[in-house]
Amino acid sequence: MHLSTAFPLATLAFLATANPLVDVASRTGQAIPISKHHLYRRADWTVNATLIQEKVINSVAKIHRGFDIYEKNTGSVHPLASGRLRSKRATGNDLLTDDNARLWYGTISVGTPAQEFTGMASVLCTPKPRLTLPAVDFDTGSSDLFLPGPACDKSCDGHTKYEPGSSAKNLGKPYTFAYADGSTVSGTRYEDTVTIAGLTATQSLGASSTYSTGFNHDRFPADGLMGMAFQSLSAYDASPPFQSLMTQNQALKPVFGFKLAKSGSELYLGGTNNSLYTGDFTWVNVTEPAHWQVELGGFMVNDTSTTVNKAAIIDTGTTQVVGDPDTVSSIYKQIPGAKSAPEFGDGIYTIPCNFNTPFGLTFAGKTFQIDPATFNLGNTSPDACLGGLSGNADVSEDFWIVGDVFLSNVYTAFDVGNKRVGFATLA
Numbered sequence: 001m002h003l004s005t006a007f008p009l010a011t012l013a014f015l016a017t018a019n020p021l022v023d024v025a026s027r028t029g030q031a032i033p034i035s036k037h038h039l040y041r042r043a044d045w046t047v048n049a050t051l052i053q054e055k056v057i058n059s060v061a062k063i064h065r066g067f068d069i070y071e072k073n074t075g076s077v078h079p080l081a082s083g084r085l086r087s088k089r090a091t092g093n094d095l096l097t098d099d100n101a102r103l104w105y106g107t108i109s110v111g112t113p114a115q116e117f118t119g120m121a122s123v124l125c126t127p128k129p130r131l132t133l134p135a136v137d138f139d140t141g142s143s144d145l146f147l148p149g150p151a152c153d154k155s156c157d158g159h160t161k162y163e164p165g166s167s168a169k170n171l172g173k174p175y176t177f178a179y180a181d182g183s184t185v186s187g188t189r190y191e192d193t194v195t196i197a198g199l200t201a202t203q204s205l206g207a208s209s210t211y212s213t214g215f216n217h218d219r220f221p222a223d224g225l226m227g228m229a230f231q232s233l234s235a236y237d238a239s240p241p242f243q244s245l246m247t248q249n250q251a252l253k254p255v256f257g258f259k260l261a262k263s264g265s266e267l268y269l270g271g272t273n274n275s276l277y278t279g280d281f282t283w284v285n286v287t288e289p290a291h292w293q294v295e296l297g298g299f300m301v302n303d304t305s306t307t308v309n310k311a312a313i314i315d316t317g318t319t320q321v322v323g324d325p326d327t328v329s330s331i332y333k334q335i336p337g338a339k340s341a342p343e344f345g346d347g348i349y350t351i352p353c354n355f356n357t358p359f360g361l362t363f364a365g366k367t368f369q370i371d372p373a374t375f376n377l378g379n380t381s382p383d384a385c386l387g388g389l390s391g392n393a394d395v396s397e398d399f400w401i402v403g404d405v406f407l408s409n410v411y412t413a414f415d416v417g418n419k420r421v422g423f424a425t426l427a
Helices: 049-074 241-247 325-332
Strands: 032-034 092-095 104-106 108-110 115-117 136-139 145-148 169-178 184-196 199-210 224-227 255-259 265-269 277-285 292-301 304-314 321-323 349-352 359-363 366-369 376-379 384-387 389-391 399-402 410-415 420-426
Touching: 049 321, 049 389, 049 399, 104 265, 145 184, 184 241, 199 241, 277 292, 277 410, 292 366, 292 399, 292 420, 304 359, 321 325, 325 349, 325 389
Parallel strands: 032 092, 136 224, 145 199, 304 399, 321 389
Antiparallel strands: 032 265, 092 265, 104 136, 108 115, 108 184, 145 224, 169 184, 184 199, 255 265, 255 410, 277 420, 292 304, 292 359, 321 399, 349 384, 359 366, 376 384, 410 420
16 A cells, blocks of 8 residues: 655646557657645645554555565565564556555556556645546555456445456466455456556456455545565565566566656656656665665764664655654654654654754665655644654664655666666756
């Protein structure tokens, strides 16, 4: 599932559809648009911090669920899980939609005849009626594709359902994803053609017969989820969609890039869109090819640097930056006016609404600043706003989750071939 960052002034997503008949060699790239959807705003336009906290909990649970899947697929305990309590040839770019700190989503089509799951357009900042069209969430924190199936019960109401056509093959294999709220997504696995920005591959996917409460339409406007991490995190133990594009000679380069920003956001497949960033990438090697896990070298607050050397899981499905409670507390102590806000949940903090304290994260020796407007998630009261950094007891001192509060400030390249993540300055 997915979260974004701050609440931008206005964003409008536009659907960009590629012609799948265009010769591979002639393609230069295409985009899937994304824009924001204000699920976390109340009628008075204050932020619903309780839902933000719920998303933090779900994001952390998703990472731990990935550890369990990794062990099942590889037979080895994930290095970051070893100390925890064990619990129950072309390019394309797809302009993306951000649903206000939950997910980034855009257009795919599935099957024959092609069934389209389109992007969503919405105009934000003032509480106006939302346009809600079907969509698919692009999540770098998981590895599987699932959609509402033809027999899905009332839990899928409001979502466009996948109808297997002539190209679909029923694999006869059930699947179940468990979520932190105790609910599940379950169904039957299929194999079918999936097209993303004009790039088509045969892909394993799930046709869900039931959705968890977290995927109800009023809380999850996308229809389904497309995971973009590594196969060792796949509950199907199958190739994730982008890797399928690679092995079936659809991606020119084994790289995809995200711009997650206030406007013009997109997912670019088969390389990076050099019109959206400037300068060189700062590359950080993936330390365990399961999640997009790299080394976080430290952070900077008020021009004071601190070295931490933690693992960082780069996750477009998480709104905030989530860290261990002690380190997060130490950071907020350096921010004038910041206060613990246990009334909204453990590890949640408020900041002055005129927050302008310099804060950044350091990767490969370079510190990337987080825009104060991105770090400020919105008012909880007239004088207090929600901070974009949260502590969580289930995030150990060994790793953090780096979500859209940070990613909205950089262009991010995910290099599957070289197993590395790159950050560059937005153009």
